[in-house]
Amino acid sequence: MALLNKALLALVGVLLAIYFYAGKEEFQPEMLKGKRVIVTGASSGIGEQMAYHLAKMGSHVVITARTEVRLKKVVEKCRKLGAASAYYIPGSMDNITFAKYVVQEAERLFGGLDMLILNHIGYTYFNFFDGDVAHIRNLLEINFLSYVAMTVEALPMLKASGGNIVVVSSLAGKVGLPLSVPYSTTKFALDGFFSSLRMEFYHQKINVSITLCVLSYIDTDTAVNTVSHVIQQPAAPKEECALEIIKGGALRQREVYYQYYATKFVMLFRDWAPEFLEHLLLKNYNVEALDKKQE
Ligand SMILES: NC(=O)c1ccc[n+]([C@@H]2O[C@H](COP(=O)([O-])OP(=O)(O)OC[C@H]3O[C@@H](n4cnc5c(N)ncnc54)[C@H](OP(=O)(O)O)[C@@H]3O)[C@@H](O)[C@H]2O)c1
Ligand SMILES: *[C@@H]1O[C@H](CO)[C@@H](O)[C@H](O)[C@H]1NC(C)=O
Ligand SMILES: *[C@@H]1O[C@H](CO)[C@@H](O)[C@H](O)[C@H]1NC(C)=O
Numbered sequence: 001m002a003l004l005n006k007a008l009l010a011l012v013g014v015l016l017a018i019y020f021y022a023g024k025e026e027f028q029p030e031m032l033k034g035k036r037v038i039v040t041g042a043s044s045g046i047g048e049q050m051a052y053h054l055a056k057m058g059s060h061v062v063i064t065a066r067t068e069v070r071l072k073k074v075v076e077k078c079r080k081l082g083a084a085s086a087y088y089i090p091g092s093m094d095n096i097t098f099a100k101y102v103v104q105e106a107e108r109l110f111g112g113l114d115m116l117i118l119n120h121i122g123y124t125y126f127n128f129f130d131g132d133v134a135h136i137r138n139l140l141e142i143n144f145l146s147y148v149a150m151t152v153e154a155l156p157m158l159k160a161s162g163g164n165i166v167v168v169s170s171l172a173g174k175v176g177l178p179l180s181v182p183y184s185t186t187k188f189a190l191d192g193f194f195s196s197l198r199m200e201f202y203h204q205k206i207n208v209s210i211t212l213c214v215l216s217y218i219d220t221d222t223a224v225n226t227v228s229h230v231i232q233q234p235a236a237p238k239e240e241c242a243l244e245i246i247k248g249g250a251l252r253q254r255e256v257y258y259q260y261y262a263t264k265f266v267m268l269f270r271d272w273a274p275e276f277l278e279h280l281l282l283k284n285y286n287v288e289a290l291d292k293k294q295e
Pocket of ligand 1: 040041042043044045046047064065066067068070091092093094119120121122123142168169170171215216217218219220221222223
């Protein structure tokens with residue numbers, strides 16, 4: 001009897017393994033070779049690292065952000081790393097005309113598009129909500145509406161190529177976190193828009209994948225300078241993070257969780273033990289350090 005149980009257990013294990021891994025495509029860097037990609041917010045941080053990975057894989061890239069001098073340097077490095085071609089377009093994403101213009105320029109340069117990576121975010125404060133409604137509106141324009149506008153503009157090209165939309169979000173776009181009310185608001189909006197749109201694509205048999213990326217704390221200069229005095233948790237490497245985002249997009253995954261355990265487990269707690277999660281998260285914040293920095 002004991003033997004039979006063990007055999008049954010082993011069988012269930014094998015079946016589960018087959019269920020989870022069967023037919024799952026593995027990532028190959030060649031998947032990105034010759035692909036035409038837009039990366040927004042690529043003058044620094046994770047976006048910059050994504051541009052370098054894509055360059056090494058032999059993609060055509062258009063990058064954008066506001067700071068032209070930085071974009072120029074990133075493009076030069078992309079060319080050295082092996083990009084099939086690399087261009088930059090400077091401008092601000094609080095201008096919806098500009099957001100659409102970036103897509104139009106990519107069409108002019110490449111004649112089509114395979115992947116749209118939406119990654120930029122506007123400046124916001126890391127502190128208690130200050131009641132500034134105009135700031136929320138402005139941040140929604142940069143972090144959310146420009147994503148919508150670029151998606152609408154790029155959709156005909158992405159339909160033609162069976163391409164990918166990759167949306168960089170955050171744990172703060174899945175769980176409410178203190179000290180980042182405006183930011184969290186804009187990231188939740190992305191989930192609402194893109195998860196709903198994905199369902200419509202399935203129904204309409206539109207072969208464009210949507211990948212929402214849920215990131216934990218990553219070691220970019222901006223993040224470390226903004227939150228390291230308050231958040232007591234090591235930051236994950238931006239290079240690896242950038243690669244995981246590209247992999248998820250190329251494999252047409254619904255969502256990417258990076259770092260996996262720092263984000264995926266939080267989802268479990270969010271749904272099954274929210275009060276416990278809130279308790280844990282608050283313990284992770286050294287709010288007194290925030291008060292000290294302001295003095
Ligand atoms: N780092 C983390 O801990 C972390 C955690 C979770 C999620 N994420 C997400 O990861 C993504 C990248 O973050 P990051 O840490 O790499 O930030 P980052 O280094 O500050 O990069 C932000 C990018 O957006 C650009 N940008 C800023 N304001 C803009 C505007 N008004 N119009 C157009 N572009 C603008 C910046 O360039 P310019 O200033 O030159 O315009 C820069 O290229 C974001 O979506 C963020 O929410 C990051
Ligand atoms: C918005 O972007 C468009 C396209 O790049 C540009 O022509 C226009 O001058 C920009 N508007 C502002 C207010 O910067
Ligand atoms: C969707 O597009 C991808 C990439 O072009 C392709 O590999 C896949 O076969 C397409 N699927 C369908 C159902 O057309």
